[in-house]
């Protein structure tokens with residue numbers, strides 16, 4: 001159910017060009033600089049993958065819970081569903097989902113902001 005494609009690493013070269021690489025890959029920029037993502041601490045990268053897995057599980061759990069709530073309402077109290085379904089959708093899209101995404105971005109940023117990949121000669 002949950003695909004585990006490893007997250008890509010975005011490298012912005014000093015010349016401004018942006019590269020997206022898998023962990024462990026190297027890139028040679030057009031300006032001549034070379035970057036090696038294996039210089040990133042393996043435990044930091046593993047922590048990002050774990051955070052992403054938690055984020056997806058949480059998002060899936062919320063979606064299943066809210067979907068179940070809406071389905072139960074539709075089946076048991078169809079009139080209440082007229083109010084409850086839009087309300088649940090609004091709470092999810094306006095409050096819960098942005099909150100969850102903000103948490104995830106903060107977690108990833110805390111790890112990645114420490115990284116400074118030096119160009120190889």
Ligand SMILES: [Zn+2]
Pocket residue numbers: 013014015016017029030031032033
């Ligand atoms: Zn460059």
